Amino acid sequence: MAKFHAKRQNRPVPKLEPRIAILTAAIITVLGLVSVRLYYLQVMQHHQMSELADRNRIRLHRVPAPRGLVFDLRHRPLVDTQPTFDAEIVPEDSPNLSETIERLEGYLGGDDHVADKIAAADEEGRPPYEPVLVAERLDWPKVVALEAHQLELPGVSLEITPGRHYLYGRLAAHLLGYVGEVSREDLIKQTAYHMGDEIGKFGLERGWEPFLRGQPGGQEVEVDAVGRRLRVLREMPDTPGESVVLTIDLDLQQTAEQALQGKNGALVALDPNNGDILAMVSYPAFDPDVFGAGVKSADWRALMSNADHPLQNRVIQGTYPPGSTFKVLDSIAGLQEGTLNEDTVYTCGGGIWFGGREYHCWRKHGHGSIALHNAIVRSCDVYFYNVGQHLGVDRLAHWGNLFGFGNKTGVDLDNEKAGVMPSSAWKQKRYHERWYAAETLSVAIGQGYVAVTPLQLAQFAAMIANGGIRYRPQFVKEVEGLDGGVARSYPPIVEQRVDIGPENLAFVRNAMADVVNGAGGTAHKAQLPGITVCAKTGTAQVVGNKGSLVAGEDEDKMPEKYRDHAWLIAFAPKEHPQIAIACLVEHGGHGGAASAPIVHAVMQRFFELHPPAPPTPELTEDDETPRPAIAHVLEDDPTDAVEER
């Protein structure tokens, strides 16, 4: 190539030339190879391949992995999986579909409309040869009948699927949740799922789905011309789901459920030293087994239309006025802010006048001159009207927020409610109205705008028990790997540390101890021998009689739906608390009457299981000296959880 002309030519990149040529040759070679391969497949192998396609009898059959188990704190299973039998049909495999359907319906007992189900699946875009589920959870006689008549039911097969089984029925239903068939919306979001797969829909089953589910396996199955399985060509094993160990103690949970039996309400018990939920009950409950494989519409309707809302988890979704339990917050806020001290005395004559109307005390005759300790013990409304007035709503709200009121606790369950901790800013935002001083009176005795969930109140009790640390409530201790080791653990999470003076804390605890043990206390029924229980009762008003907040003296004569809800918060032992409880009995009536025995039962069971340790190593078991009421101070290290849970 003449160098002189090179620049004049069309090809100014002679250096690239040879390599482009090599590249082009390589490309032609590769595409040639591909063409040869195509010739081989489409011409030489054509007949074999056509035959394989005509009798394409290789089916992929997915096998769901057994779902992980759920254990309680002491590793007793609460949920497992058991084989269930479903009937499926591949319409394409049935030469005479209508006849097959007719026979199949005969064996199934006729309440399953097979044709409709096939039509519905096709409507949803079922790919050909994808089986349609026609009947689930068959009982044994039907299984036998289908098995025996397999020959006259081409395309019909029995599927064994691991079904979810809740060993204790309704126990902890709101916590464990339930599983159901994956919905179309889920399928769009979760491509790892296929039609007909099981997915956690609620509670733990939903939240821990990625751990519990495992990896489905599958089989490559050869079937004959009528769709009967001939043999499994290849098998891919599934990976079972990992198991979840809860912080819930089965014994305690059972005790709590029995104690609440026949009532509507909620109970939640926390370990104040780490925020673990030891028991969580919401009544009425539902039977999670009902959902296992597609809830029947009648069952669903019954659950949805039930006036008592069994699907609602009252522990986190029920918001109620906290009633007198709030007086503990008033006391701490007043003592800390200095608007109140231990010797502050107010006189209760059964009510006060404020802003032109009367605010009653629940005790018509009043409490006379009363100081803070007794005001808490006897739950004097008038005393706390005064405390509230001196504090003002915004300081009260500030302390309420510190203790977690008005915010979600962050527990790992869906649809938790935040409740309401009113303040002047809140009212401005919510109602575009200023705050009236009189409204503070209602807030101070836990009525009016204030609304809390049982879990928030349990957290509040736990914070008084542990000296002001707000832990995020957790109910999963660990996820257990397939090798039995810990795949994931959940250390305590500190949400907030509230600074409360030790002497104030001790004062409030002493008062709460006298609520149970002192003269005139409102929760004597919560007493335990040998253990100092601290508690506070409360009444969440259902219907405030207009014009006065007097509670009916003769509640027993009232229709139940107008009766107030009964609250009790408690923790024990006073010296080194191991358990904190909030309990609400809907329409349980005034004060702690209805809740105290329930809390008593749970506490009693708890201390049977965990005999309280002596507070200090020097003191022996039979040492009779009274224990000093010292503020229980935790180490700063939140992971230093109680060993013996």
Add this chain to the structure above:
Amino acid sequence: MALDRRLVVRFDWTIFWIVLALAGIGLLSVMSASYRGPHKPIDPLVVRQLIWIAAGLVAMLVVMLFDYRALATYAYPFYVIAVALLIAVEVIGHSTGGSRRWINLGFFHLEPSELAKLAVVLVMVRYFREEPPKGGWSLRQMIIPAVLLGVPVALVLKQPDLGTALILILITVTLVFVSGLNSRTMIALAVAALCVMPLGWHYMKPYQRQRLVSFVNPQADPLGSGYHIIQSEIAIGSGGPWGKGFLKGTQARLNFLPEQSTDFIFAVFAEEFGLAGSLLLIGLYTILIARGAWIARHTRDRFGALLAIGLVAIVFWQVAINIGMATGLLPVVGITLPLVSYGGSSVIAMMIAMGLLISINIRRYFF
């Protein structure tokens, strides 16, 4: 004014018609892959693909109007944007089937890895547009391209998208080869590649290893990729010399693959149009590639020539790997068939690439 005349005169009809033909084949195949039966409505996928093709054609014509040499200036910024988008996928990505590949823009799921292919081509061409020293590039001069390649490769591997990572590497290797290496560098790089292979094996996901193992030994194959390959081969083979006819494929009806409108679209097409159709398709790609190579050889500036080679390399490697996989010559990696597979990002990115090729051809005389 003068420009207008040249645009018309120099307009590359060959490329234009081939792009249209390929898009048409793609549309038919997507229709086939999503066909549910004679009485079922057309899948919205088909309509969407039509929209992508139209949008792609507009993009192609717009790109064609611009002088490709301006791209030299914008190569690095464009590359940075593409990498940023790949990082964004990690953060706000939309995952499907266990891999995060898309950014949801509401009306459109952007797949940044498609843009990354163009960006890598641009940035490499920008780097290699200088004449190499006598004897070719040395190893030291390979460090920057290695980094420029490594970042997007690491990011797409994280998605995980083995296919795109492979394509990025192959187009870079192609460009490096064409731009000229000295023989010592070539040997050094080959040795390095051999050393990296065991490492790659170590970092592979178990299913990817399984694919390789099953490719070498189909009997060791679990469910899944082996089944896919067998079904794909059955589809192609049963098409025979002339095919079963449009919408008459039975294999495609089986829905044996979740990716039959994307990665395995070739099987759907080959079943219905047979060897004749397959060879026609390969023929179209061959003409397109040859045309691209021809443009590269007849372009006056090195930048344009290398850019043309880079664009051709994208098309070639995707075609070779995609069809190789569908016919069982290669292990399963997810790679789309250019302009034929369903997908907005891949169709539009490919059309932009073709617009660039036309742009080079129009301007190869302007100096």
